Amino acid sequence: MAESADSPALILVDGSSYLFRAFHALPPMTTGRGQPTGAVRGVISMIRNLLNKYPGSRAGIVFDAKGKTFRNDIYVEYKAHRPPMPDELRSQIEPIHRIIRAMGLPLLIVENVEADDVIGTLARQADAANVSTLISTGDKDLAQLVTGQVTLINTMNDELLDPPGVEAKFGVPPERIIDLLALMGDKSDNIPGVPGVGAKTAEKWLKEYGSMRAIIENADAIKGKIGEKLRDNIEQLELSYLLATIRTDVPLELGYGQLERKDEDKQELHRIFSELEFRTWLRELEAEGVTVPPAGDACVAPTPAAAAGATRASPADDEPPPATTVGARHASPGDDEPPPGTESTVVTSEAQLRDLLAELRAAPRFSFNLEVEPGHFLDARVVGIAFCARAGKAAYIPLNHDYEACPELLSAEQVFAAVKPLLEDALKPKCGYDLKHQMHFLQNLDIELRPVKSDVLLASYVVNSVAVRHQLDAIGRRYLESAPKDLESLTGKGRGRLEMHQLGIEEFGAWAAERADSILRLTGVLERHLRDNGHLEGLYRYFEMPLVSVLQRMERKGIKLDSGALGRQSAELAERLEEIEQSAFALAGESFNLSSPKQLQALLYDKLKLPVLRKTPTGQPSTAEDVLHELAENYELPQLLLRHRSLTKLKSTYTDKLPEELHPETGRIHSNFQQAVAATGRLSSTDPNLQNIPVRTAEGRRVRQAFVCEPGYKLVAADYSQVELRIMAHLSGDKGLLEAFSRAEDIHRATAAEVFGVPLEEVDPEQRRSAKAINFGLIYGMSAFGLGRQLNIGRAEAQQYVDRYFERYPGVRAFMDRTQGQATDLGYVETVFGRRLYLPDLHAGRGVLRRAALRTAINAPMQGTAADIIKQAMIDIDMWLESEPIDARMLLQVHDELVFEVNENDLQLLCDGVRFRMISAAALDVPLVVDVGIGDNWDEAH
Incomplete structure (x- = not known):
């Protein structure tokens, strides 16, 4: 057996990587009975192609086992953020395994470890025996296994990675890949790494110090905030190193030398291909004289979707389109879907610009996207703008490219003067991605975007807020056959990284045009998802989209x-x-x-x-x-x-x-308020983060004192009082809580009176403090153990407090039980306004994750409803301020608080108007209460 780079002695296939890539890259296919088959077809096609390319090699196909692994024992949050595997993918795993076995290929599935660890063990065995090995995967973690004898291949693009290839791609040699992954972390696996350290910093440190261990030993020499983060997270870094390390010592029943290909069971393959309606492969078998199994063997039970009549017939010849094309992945049957791929045009002449504008005016809707160099939105340098009026065909107008041999371009002033009327036409529907930032970029050019109604970022967030990422490429991979490649594939990375304006207009233009095409396609796909869930469409149309302009004005004012x-x-x-x-x-x-x-x-x-x-x-x-x-x-x-x-x-x-x-x-x-981050619907802020300024210490309050107003103005802070407890009273309908809030009682004193059995007027400060801990602790799912620790009392005494609380407020206990039951049955909870908060860990294998998810199920409706209420208030207040001659602006939103800057002459008018609109934002069974403060600085306004 030849053992050369061209013909490896051993091939190891990362089947789990194949599985997810096939599912997300190819369109869904089903049998006539509704059984999903697209991932089966994709995985087996890739395996067949690989083995046909290297016919003489030994091979092993490795898949992850069900359940958790040893890494979850080390770190319970490992991969804990991932949503559960879709049923339409899960149902395809067993058919894949059956086909692999029938093909005579060794199938390896080992409990308590991942496929990577099995591959790592086999690769090390082979390497020690000087046997050339090819690992087929799309997982960057496996680059740590590369040696002179072990090579990686990415089957999707045939990219081969030997040791020099690994260093060229990742900036470090294979033996430092673990160090790199530990430092930068891995969001897909929830490996924490060091906060703020990305690939560039990790690569720089490794080149300077040589290894992660040396970096730790020299941590004191690394200056600045990043050095502080490193020193604060040494333990987390060591944990990340353990999680990123692929095991090479897994006990296996088969060694690398026993991974022999056996003869195919062609009768079994015929049965499976008949069941799955793979007609092309059936014809191949029948051409070899394989007899047709008896009728009836090919019957399979219909899926629930098929039983409900939601079937989609396979194509006549069951051939999936190439994995490299772009198209709508979740299209409904019968939709007039565009052809895959993007035909791009780079606009550099006035005639081309006129033709493009005519096409945009004639289209029922178009997408646009300004491509901007990284930097503050007030100083953004627009490199170009892309438009798409018809899926599959898009155009890019380069404006500020600057490189040798760059052709003459249209002037930015000329282009924006031409597109301004179209972008400002409120009657012309248009869609984009992250419209809040696009509005900033356009306002820098004296263009007011209208209407602001379709944003792919927010549509994706409303459809599934717990999705790990809402970047355009991730949304594209989730809902389309493919997505635009990463910008780094054009710019490169590290010291040789190019800026966007240095890229050639043809190459960059094709990338930008594909992004605009993806935006238009995704708008249609996501709108169908929203329409299928009417309450989600309402949240998108009446909460999230109107809020875009509100937040944009707040950010711009600063x-x-x-x-x-x-x-x-x-x-x-x-x-x-x-x-x-x-x-x-x-x-x-x-x-x-x-x-x-x-x-x-x-x-x-x-x-x-x-x-x-x-x-x-x-x-x-x-x-x-x-x-x-x-x-x-x-x-x-x-x-x-x-x-x-x-x-x-x-x-x-x-x-x-x-x-x-x-x-x-x-x-x-000018902070950046983010809508599509927190799963509960809460807003967050970055650059800087103003949510976490400490307020309970004198030093923290001094920081807030530095936030001030202009001369002749005041700062006003309006804060909802105990809003989550009020929402709990509304949702639970508990008579005692409803009465206490309706009588405007101090809810913590009222709870103390109930729990400790004393008259309201005799409640002492210590009892009120304990009652406050109970009130807020229970809505966050705190146990008696946690309450005891917070109050510094024994667990038994804390349990007595909890029991007395539920005796006095039985409606709260009933609500919690009811909510947890519904969450377990449905997989999600809802806010008062219908926002869905998915809880994938409710069915996790580990009890600690399930219990955490059940605690979240209790609090999420309160947090989510509070988020919806303050969003509604912000929309109402902004509309009022825009329509009235009031010299005031909304500046900040932090938790349940809004901060305004107002001319002293309009002070009372603003305070009254804000309080009224915040109180009126939702009709609950208890009154909403808003505390309003005034001051020359933020702290003084409390």
């Missing part, structure tokens, strides 16, 4: 910051940190780096002999924050360490960082 005040606070924090360090040195009897986990381990546990409460995954004593909190109950040094960490984070994240976020022209901070 908020003023007193950077001088933050500078003074930062200097004070530096002095206090120095004092804490000196006190810590005195207690320790030596100087040390308070931010170094390695030095802390040696000091706390080796020198001072503090008790080891927990160890890291690598067996080292933990210095994590929760461990230090427990040690701080009895030891002074951990108290100082915690104080040092708290102030260091405040200084680096806020007092040092916020002034850097000021825009040089406006002198204000």
Whole structure:
């Protein structure tokens, strides 16, 4: 047997990688009875093609086993964010396994490990025996297995990766792939990595220090915020290394030398192909003289979809289209779907521009997308703009490309003057992706986008908010046969990375045109999903889309910051940190780096002999924050360490960082409010994140004092009071809660009176504090153990509090039981407004994940409804401010609070109008209450 690169002695196929790629890359196919077959056809086609290419090689096909693996024992969150496998994919696994066995191929499935680990073990065995091995996969993790004898092949594009190929693609050699993955993490597997460290930083560090271990040893030398993040996450980094490491020592029944191909069972193949209606392959067998099995053997039970009449016949010859084409994957039968692929035109002449504008005007709807260099939205450099009026055909207008041999382009002024009337025509439907940012880019060019009604990003989010990613390429892969390739495939990465404007207009134009084409196609596909679930369409049309313009105006206005005040606070924090360090040195009897986990381990546990409460995954004593909190109950040094960490984070994240976020022209901070991140519907903010500024400490409140208003104006903060508890009263219908809120009682005092059996007027502060913990703890699914820990009481006493609470408020208990039951049956819970919050872990194999999902099921309707209520209030208030001559602007949304800047002359008018609209945003069975404060800074307005 020849053992060359062209003809490997051993082929290992990552069947699980094949399975998901075939399912997402190919259109759905079913038998006449409704049994899904598209993934079966795709997987077997890829295996057949590979083995036909290397006919003399041994081979093994490896799949993941059902259930969790040893990595879940190490880290319960490993892959925990992934939604459950769709039924239409799950049902295709067994037919694939049957065909592989009938083809005479070894099928390997090993419990408690992943397919990667089985492949890693076999590859190492073969490598040790100097046997050339080809691993067929689309998984980058397997690059760590590459050696002089082990090569990867990506069957979708025939890309081969040997050691130089791995280094060229990932920037590091195969032996450093684990280090790279550990540092940057892996969102698809939920491997945490080091926050803020991406491929570029990880590659740079590995080139500078050589290995992850060396990076850890030199962590103190890495400066800035990224160095702080590294030092704060050493344990997480070590955990990530364990998770990213492919095992090469899995006990196997078959070694690499036993992976022999056996003769095909052609009768069995004929039976399976008959069942699945694979007519082409049946004809191949029959041409070889394989007899037809008795009628009846080919019968299979119809799927639930088929029983309901939702069948889709296979194509006449059951041939799937090539996996490289683009088309609507979830199209309904009979839809007039466009042909696959994108025909792109690069517009560089006035005649082409006129033709394009005429086509856009004649189309019932068109998509557009401005391609912009990375940077702040107020300073965005538009490289070009793409349009698509008909699926399958799109155009790109290059505007600011700059490279040698770049042809003469139309001027940006000329193009935007021509497209401005079309983009501002409120009667002309148009669609896009992330319209909020597109609106910023257009406003920079004096163009007001109208109407703002179709956004693929938000449609995807409303259809399934727990989907891991809502980037355009990910949405395309989910709903279309394929999606535009990653921009990095054009720009490259690392030191040689090109900017967008440096790319050739033909290559970049084809990519941009395909994105515009995807947007138009996805708009139709997602609108069908929304229409099929009418309440979701309502959320999309009346909540999310109107909110786009509201948030865009808030971001553009920004908020003023007193950077001088933050500078003074930062200097004070530096002095206090120095004092804490000196006190810590005195207690320790030596100087040390308070931010170094390695030095802390040696000091706390080796020198001072503090008790080891927990160890890291690598067996080292933990210095994590929760461990230090427990040690701080009895030891002074951990108290100082915690104080040092708290102030260091405040200084680096806020007092040092916020002034850097000021825009040089406006002198204000322009945060980015994100709609499509939190599964509950809550908004989040980035650049900077204003949601997590501490408010319970004096230092945190001083940070808020730096957010100020212009002279002659005031800041107004309007905050919903106990909104989630009020929603709980509404949803549960509990008589006691409803009455307490209706009487405008202090709900925590009222709960204390009920739980402790004392008159309302005799409730003491400690009882009220306990009742507050019960009220908020229970709506977050807190157990008696958790409550006891929070109140510093025994578990039995805490359980008595919980039992008394449910005795006094039986409607709450009934609501929780009812909600958890519905969530288990349906897989999701809903808000008052019909937003669906999917809980994929309700049926997880591990009990800890199921219990966490059940706790989430209780709280998610409250959080989600609160999010919907404040969104409705924001829409109503914005509409009012836009229509009335009030000198005021909405600036921030943080949790249940809205912040405004208002001219002192309109102060009372704004306060009254905001309170009225926030209270009127939803009609619950209890009144909504809004607290309104006024001040010269954000803290003072509370």
